[in-house]
Amino acid sequence: MKPLTPTALAFSLLFGLPTVCLAGSADVVVEGAWARASIGTSRPGAAYMTLRNMGNDPVTLVGLATPLAMMPDIHESKTDANGVSSMTPAGEILIPPGESVALEPGGLHAMLMRLQYKMVEGETFPLTLNFADGGTVNIDVPILGIAARGPEG
Numbered sequence: 001m002k003p004l005t006p007t008a009l010a011f012s013l014l015f016g017l018p019t020v021c022l023a024g025s026a027d028v029v030v031e032g033a034w035a036r037a038s039i040g041t042s043r044p045g046a047a048y049m050t051l052r053n054m055g056n057d058p059v060t061l062v063g064l065a066t067p068l069a070m071m072p073d074i075h076e077s078k079t080d081a082n083g084v085s086s087m088t089p090a091g092e093i094l095i096p097p098g099e100s101v102a103l104e105p106g107g108l109h110a111m112l113m114r115l116q117y118k119m120v121e122g123e124t125f126p127l128t129l130n131f132a133d134g135g136t137v138n139i140d141v142p143i144l145g146i147a148a149r150g151p152e153g
């Protein structure tokens, strides 16, 4: 890499180096994906997993797609000082190089709104993770029991 002139350095600090940010989704590994069975289709489902960035570049999860739900989105649950929990769209999720982000009950989760069919224990459904570099990661999410708390439970 050739040395940057002070002007070029200031420019790159100001606007970032796009070549550094536009890669990396191929290095994302998804571990421990699971979801709970649903009673029907009237209430949204949720899926959980750990996303690990094994690469040298930051990656940003920007969205989800699945034939199971017409409106999948990344949500974050929070509990306030009064013990009232609520959830909001989490927006984009940045995963720094070498780090992981957990989607788990009570925190970040893949919200599966407008279910197109019932989530049946023992089955799986396909989920596509879309990243800011245009890359995708496709996984099959195992559906556990209706009271499951995780892949081991």
Ligand SMILES: [Cu+2]
Residues within 6 Å of the ligand: 075, 076, 087, 109, 111
């Ligand atoms: Cu949610």
